[in-house]
Amino acid sequence: MSKLDDIFAKIEKATTDLTTLKIQTVMGDLELQNDGHIGFKKGQTIQGVISNIDLIDGDIKTQITEEFYKNYPELVQFHQAREVKGHEIIANNIDTLKTIIETIKNLPQSK
């Protein structure tokens, strides 16, 4: 798949699959892993919070570890700010993404 096709496919997926917003904030000892990505060291208990927000019916499911809730109020606030930003990213960019797709699809040279 060419880079441009890849871009169009991603945009199309994003513009049609926006029913849920998944925000995760997780904490632990991190390390550089063999594949070059940053990940958690093995054998530890990960603390954190995960929110699944259904953008159609408004349901919000949040799972949070007790220690995280009690000991890291700053991170809980940070997580809430991420939820707001997640909404913003969608709200701000969805029209732009749709415009890109429509513009390019309407061009005679488009694939």
Place this chain on the structure above:
Amino acid sequence: MSDNPDFIIDRLDQELATLPAANNESRQHLIELGYIPLMKTNALHSIDVVKASDQFLSEALSSGLFPSAEIEQLKQQGKDYLIRQLLRKATDIDEGINIPTLPMEGAVNLITRIIHYRLDIFGLWPHAIATRHTSINTLSQLKVIAGYAQCSPLEAINFLSDMEAFTRRLLSIYEEKDFILTIHSQQVSGDLKKKLDRRFAFKRQLIEDFGDRNDFFIFLRKHILKERENKIDFDFLKKEARNDFKQFIMRLIQIHQWQEGFYDGLLDSNMGELTLKSFLDAIDLYNKANNRWIKPHRIITYVEDGYFLFNALFFLQEYMIEDHAPQQRKEDDLVLSAMADNLAKADEGTQLAFQQNMEQLKKEIRQGAETPPKERKGFLHRVYYGIKRLIKKAAKLAGKLFNWIVDKVKEGWKFLKKLFTHFFEQLSEGLKAFIDGIKFLIGRRAIHTASENNFIISSFSIDGDAVSLVSTGAVQLIPSHLRQVNYWVGAMQFSLAIAGGVLKIIMQALNALSWPILLFTIIKVYKNISKSFKNLQL
């Protein structure tokens, strides 16, 4: 140009890597405004720049000098861009910031720094820029300018935000004779003195311009512009060369020359070889631009013993004052369109010459941009980054610029370098936004904040999902990480809009565009989208 869009996207990515970086501009402005002490200039560490940038941003945001809508619009292009643009505005003396009131006694803030910076440009600030505002130091110096411009100290400092308006003001107040200046410099080479020794031609021109209008001109003819040295009144020349107002006008001209890129020496009131040569460069450029053949003696002549006479009245009126009101955006578009139109009509050989010489401009600009600001003899060796007058002049020359590039015209090269510095900057911002937008479209985008062994990484995808990995003990990084993320979220909307605009051009005009035309078109997309985002904010 290739008809493969992937190839074009990759080549745009490569193009970005070859464009001049803008790091040195912010560094220079931070020194000019006293956020970094001048004496640190030649041994600057990146941590100094980061700290100074943060202090500047904090003072700028609380100064009340920048409308919040403008701040929001600039934030869309990222923190570095925001800081650079605010710094440029704070140091602009073409269309600089209007200061609403003079600061309180003892204050140190962005307003006091701007006042001291403007005085420093004129050689009227002997203290550190970050010195506290006091009646004794600041007001007494402001009163010098206020005296010359016959206005209040507050009006005076605001006159210095617009050199053209300030020059008009002085021209309207003072008599013709006040603009016939005497320069004394023993540092000028014998060759240049010989070249400029046209005292009789200069005298004829004075008679033509001013006749017997007053005793000053009669005196110059009878006692100064003489062939035999013993007939020259050197006491008069000595007194004239030390005339405070005339020295001030000379400095004003040095500043004009610096703003236009003709003079790249120190702003130090030393009217030596470089300053004199900059006059000749200006005359050459305007002759070339206007198809006129004004000779150097129309403006300057060497007399004797290191003394020169300079007709600042003609120089300022002819070259430093523009007739029309500023319409920068339209004028900017006019220049870009004229170049793109000429390119589209040109044959293959001409297009190739244009592209090669544009690459040469880029190379030379990049070399200059990589040279960090330097301190020399207690002065900052600096570049002027304001663009208002540059663009106004470029619009007047729009019809000629294309051929100047193709033919690599010597007289116009410095001007082209200054103009293309501006274009390459816009291209660089446009391409950065484009690449950033494409990266976000292709995969997740990660924002890192790190300090020692602690870090936070937040990654985002276009469907709004986010994952934040926080290392144990990184809680204290949350505020700075949040700020970074907020900047990025704001910037992403802009980047996606640019990516959309550029992708559209690539798809619409495959095969029909030459590479330089594509680059000019990207600059126009960038400008138009910036404008629409600005209007949205307003």
